[in-house]
Amino acid sequence: MFSKYLSAFASLQTLTLQLLFHSEGPARDYGIHLAVEPKCGNLSSGIPANTNFGVYPLGDYNTIISFGDSFTSTGTPNGGTPSPPIVRLPSLLAGGRVSDGYMWVEYLKQDYHIPSLRDYAIGGAVTSSPLWPKYSLPSTDFVHQVATFRNQHLTPDPNTTLYTIFFGINDNYAAITYGPASNMLQAAQVILNQIALLMMPPINARSFLVLDIYGRGTPSEMGEQFKQKVFEGLYRLSQNNGDLRVGYVDFRTLWTGVLNNPGLEAFGFRALGPCWINPQNICRDRAHTFYWSLLHPGTQGHRLMADYVTQVVDKCQEYF
Numbered sequence: 001m002f003s004k005y006l007s008a009f010a011s012l013q014t015l016t017l018q019l020l021f022h023s024e025g026p027a028r029d030y031g032i033h034l035a036v037e038p039k040c041g042n043l044s045s046g047i048p049a050n051t052n053f054g055v056y057p058l059g060d061y062n063t064i065i066s067f068g069d070s071f072t073s074t075g076t077p078n079g080g081t082p083s084p085p086i087v088r089l090p091s092l093l094a095g096g097r098v099s100d101g102y103m104w105v106e107y108l109k110q111d112y113h114i115p116s117l118r119d120y121a122i123g124g125a126v127t128s129s130p131l132w133p134k135y136s137l138p139s140t141d142f143v144h145q146v147a148t149f150r151n152q153h154l155t156p157d158p159n160t161t162l163y164t165i166f167f168g169i170n171d172n173y174a175a176i177t178y179g180p181a182s183n184m185l186q187a188a189q190v191i192l193n194q195i196a197l198l199m200m201p202p203i204n205a206r207s208f209l210v211l212d213i214y215g216r217g218t219p220s221e222m223g224e225q226f227k228q229k230v231f232e233g234l235y236r237l238s239q240n241n242g243d244l245r246v247g248y249v250d251f252r253t254l255w256t257g258v259l260n261n262p263g264l265e266a267f268g269f270r271a272l273g274p275c276w277i278n279p280q281n282i283c284r285d286r287a288h289t290f291y292w293s294l295l296h297p298g299t300q301g302h303r304l305m306a307d308y309v310t311q312v313v314d315k316c317q318e319y320f
Contacts, residue, residue, distance in 0.1 A: 030287040032300045034307050035266035036257035040316035043238060043246070048212075048224075048231040050253075050312045053238055054245035055207055058313055059112040061162040066105050067145045067194075068166035070098040070123035070296060071213070074106060077140075078148060079118035082106075085299070090279035092293050098123055100275070100292045101299025105164060107306035118154075120145040127167050127190040131183045132174035142167055146194050150203065158206045163198060167191060168214030172223050181222040188229035192237065199241065207245045209309070210234065216295055217255035249312045254304060264290055267304065 041049025065079070066072050074082035075096015083095030085102050094100050102110070109117045122140040129136040129144075138144060142165075171187040191210070198205040210230060214223045231248060238244045258264050264272055273291030275283040275298060283289050292298035297305070 030268065030300060032268040032287070032303060034254075034304055034311070035262050036253050038250070038253055038308060038312045038316060040312075042318055043231070043235045043248070046228075046232050046235065048227040048248065048250060050248060050250050050316045052247040052313050052317045053234075054318070055162070055209065055247040055313055056245065058108060058114070058162070058310065060160070061112070061114055061207070062160040063116040063118065063156050064105060064109060064114055064162050064164060065149065065156065066117070066119045066121055066164040066166070067142055067149075068121035068164070068211075069125040069170050070121075071169065072103060072105055072119065072121035072164070072166045073097065073123050074103055074117075074119045074121070076119055077122045077145070079120050079152065082119065092276045094299070098293060098296045099299050099302060100286055102302060103299075104302040104305035104309065107303055108309060111306065111310070118149075120149055121166070124170055125167070126170045126174060127187040127194075131186055131190075132171065132178060134178045135174040136170065142190060142194055146197060150197075153202075155202055156205075158204045161205065162207045162209060163195075163205050164209045164211065165191060165195070166211040168212050168223070168226060169216065171226070172214040172220065175222060176220070184222040184226040185229055188226045188233065191230055192233035195234075195237065199237075199244070206243055208234075209247045209249060209313075211249040211251065211309070213251035213255055217252070217259045219252075247313055247316075249309050251305065251308065254308050258290055258301075269300075273298070 038050040041047055041051050043051050043053045076082045085094040085097060087094045087100055097103055125140040126132055126136045127142045129138040129141045171184060175181045175184050195208060212227055214226060234246050234248060238246055258267055269290045270285060270288040273289040274293050275286045275289040276293045286298055287300055290297060290301050
């Protein structure tokens with residue numbers, strides 16, 4: 001009899017949590033806000049920094065096409081329509097997202113009323129699986145994502161389509177765990193090669209945002225060299241293609257701000273997290289907890305990421 005009551009209590013607890021996760025309020029209702037500003041630089045300097053070399057105001061785009069890993073994935077790796085961002089326990093995924101709600105790229109779409117978002121990002125993705133054969137599956141990497149997009153034979157308008165590229169976290173982890181660390185430079189070259197491929201007919205892509213937080217606040221020598229090579233390569237591409245519009249978003253200032261100075265409380269958070277440990281151990285104040293799962297921000301963290309991207313695009317403009 002006691003076990004029956006215990007089982008009923010567990011079921012009631014799960015139902016209560018399910019109802020909790022179905023009640024998604026407006027993302028700005030919780031007092032979460034940016035407490036840092038991006039430090040702007042110049043693409044020509046060769047020093048990685050936040051910069052906007054010609055990317056239009058975000059509201060001028062009709063389509064976002066995104067590539068990346070779990071920090072970008074909406075759970076639809078083929079560019080399809082994502083599921084509603086609802087956590088259904090025992091899963092930690094909100095409609096396929098490694099978060100408890102919308103992702104940063106979805107907030108950009110909402111904020112600027114961009115009609116279409118096609119997301120090809122896949123959790124665990126690296127730039128190129130052959131660089132890290134002990135870590136990654138070939139069907140998830142950036143090369144595969146671009147191939148999936150190109151094989152759909154879509155021809156988005158180059159003037160109104162923004163491509164976002166967010167890689168480095170899993171490459172950095174694989175370099176540290178399996179090596180060789182020198183492959184991080186090849187990973188950087190893969191990013192540049194895939195951008196060049198997207199710029200070719202029939203796609204003719206011309207607007208790119210490249211985003212980075214490879215060490216999630218913890219820098220490394222090879223990680224910094226990875227950033228350096230990407231940044232310098234973007235400058236060379238811009239010099240060889242006069243109509244290329246490119247922005248670089250370095251989230252390090254945001255992560256350093258939350259983890260160190262001025263600290264998470266300055267952003268409106270009350271705990272670092274993670275919030276999700278297992279289905280029976282979930283924090284009650286997820287809106288004010290930065291990490292939803294291990295090293296993956298909750299939707300409020302993604303809200304800040306979107307705000308940070310907006311500031312880079314608006315405030316770090318270079319002459320084009």
